Amino acid sequence: MFLRACRLLGVAVLCGLAVACARGGTDRVDARVPIDHIVVLFLENRSFDHLFGTYPGAEGLAAYHGKQTGANGATYATLPLPLGHDGKPDPRFPPDLPNAPFPMLRFVGPFDATNNPVHRFYHMQRQYGPGADGVPMGKWVAEGTSGGATMGYYEKAAIPVQWRLAEEFVLLDHYFQGIHGGSFANHFYLISATLATYPDAPAAVKAQLAPDGSVVRDGDVDPEGHVVNNLDPPYPPQRVAHILPIPQTAPTIADRLDAGGVSWRWYATGWGGGADAVKQGLVPHHNPFQYVQRIMESPEGRAHIRDASEFVKALREGGLPAVAFVKPHARQNAHPVSSTVGAGDRWIGEIVKAIMASRYWARVAVVITYDEGGGWFDHVPPPAVDAFGLGTRVPTLIVSPYAKRGVVVTGEYDHASILKFIEWRFGLEPLTERDRRAAAFLEAFDFDQAPRPPIALP
Numbered sequence: 001m002f003l004r005a006c007r008l009l010g011v012a013v014l015c016g017l018a019v020a021c022a023r024g025g026t027d028r029v030d031a032r033v034p035i036d037h038i039v040v041l042f043l044e045n046r047s048f049d050h051l052f053g054t055y056p057g058a059e060g061l062a063a064y065h066g067k068q069t070g071a072n073g074a075t076y077a078t079l080p081l082p083l084g085h086d087g088k089p090d091p092r093f094p095p096d097l098p099n100a101p102f103p104m105l106r107f108v109g110p111f112d113a114t115n116n117p118v119h120r121f122y123h124m125q126r127q128y129g130p131g132a133d134g135v136p137m138g139k140w141v142a143e144g145t146s147g148g149a150t151m152g153y154y155e156k157a158a159i160p161v162q163w164r165l166a167e168e169f170v171l172l173d174h175y176f177q178g179i180h181g182g183s184f185a186n187h188f189y190l191i192s193a194t195l196a197t198y199p200d201a202p203a204a205v206k207a208q209l210a211p212d213g214s215v216v217r218d219g220d221v222d223p224e225g226h227v228v229n230n231l232d233p234p235y236p237p238q239r240v241a242h243i244l245p246i247p248q249t250a251p252t253i254a255d256r257l258d259a260g261g262v263s264w265r266w267y268a269t270g271w272g273g274g275a276d277a278v279k280q281g282l283v284p285h286h287n288p289f290q291y292v293q294r295i296m297e298s299p300e301g302r303a304h305i306r307d308a309s310e311f312v313k314a315l316r317e318g319g320l321p322a323v324a325f326v327k328p329h330a331r332q333n334a335h336p337v338s339s340t341v342g343a344g345d346r347w348i349g350e351i352v353k354a355i356m357a358s359r360y361w362a363r364v365a366v367v368i369t370y371d372e373g374g375g376w377f378d379h380v381p382p383p384a385v386d387a388f389g390l391g392t393r394v395p396t397l398i399v400s401p402y403a404k405r406g407v408v409v410t411g412e413y414d415h416a417s418i419l420k421f422i423e424w425r426f427g428l429e430p431l432t433e434r435d436r437r438a439a440a441f442l443e444a445f446d447f448d449q450a451p452r453p454p455i456a457l458p
Helices: 002-008 048-052 121-127 147-151 160-168 183-192 253-259 271-276 309-317 341-356 415-426 433-437
Strands: 037-043 170-172 215-217 264-268 305-307 323-327 364-370 396-399 407-409
Touching (some): 037 183, 037 341, 037 415, 160 341, 160 396, 183 253, 183 415, 253 264, 264 309, 271 305, 305 309, 415 433
Parallel strands (some): 037 323, 037 364, 264 305, 264 323
């Protein structure tokens, strides 16, 4: 297709309209493109199959026919016992689960807490390995820490809001987290298309690898100084003792937006609490601009980080920036243990309803996605674009008056695609080769259609 060819060449093409390429720092896409605001809702730790593996028309669990293989190289007769947060067998699950993905709702509700599967950089890559049957993604259980629980998936009844949004708007079924592993690396990647660095990191936090690349000792920093797991930011408030003490100076999307005169905010729940921000819901390693020197060491920079409560206020009273990233409270972000799939779905519904009810609905594009898969099984091997990713597929929805209706989009995307979409819309230069090569999910839109009215949500 012409659009696919254009993406491969790095040229942004708008379906059906003659628009300018988003290249020069002051160029703007054609004024006929009716998107003035891009809102990114960034939730936590759920894979695509885990939430949408049974969605009609998506590449889901029906395509997986493999079996999980144990550490001894033999195929499991039945899944190992699902483990709870305490590491002990979870009595809610039976001891004889078949060696296959299984529906969670048979045993737990959407608002019931579950274990938090391991989702670290090196673990996740090992999970992609084939089982004894040769089918990829066969080591998910053996390399995990939650027994058979990692193979559980939810259905429509658990996520009625997201399911409804998929039916009415666009679901991306080949959208991947940008970096193998967990939260901080993917949050920082979302704003920079690269990883944070920690030169000369102490041995206590640095991974040690054998000559063949196997892991001798896990760590938060790889041998070359890239931060691949979680460290808290160099600027307070902080939550844990493991800190990345080096302020980051790599260019971020903030630099491009500020240079282009484009307004933006990162809305973080709890940020308005000052010294009590963590108590009020801030998760520091989910707050990537808190690692960036240019933002944190000037009043003008820090003013771009706002409490999430101000996002809804801006919708109601005016003042919504052109680009807004929104992080929910730890209780509402869908992260296992601190939150649930039901809580995350309810939060999405509240925020999307507020957007639809606002003056901004007619000219907005909302991207709803998850930072990473959280260690939950997904059957699609991620594309290898470099040593750091891509990682697991994650659920992603595009909601807009100009989104196509009820379409499953199959193009390959990742968190850099959000950067690409922002750069495309506002005529900004890319940050790295990752966002330069990324596609901007334009196939999700029909800008020729009349703007669609808000819809009712569960």
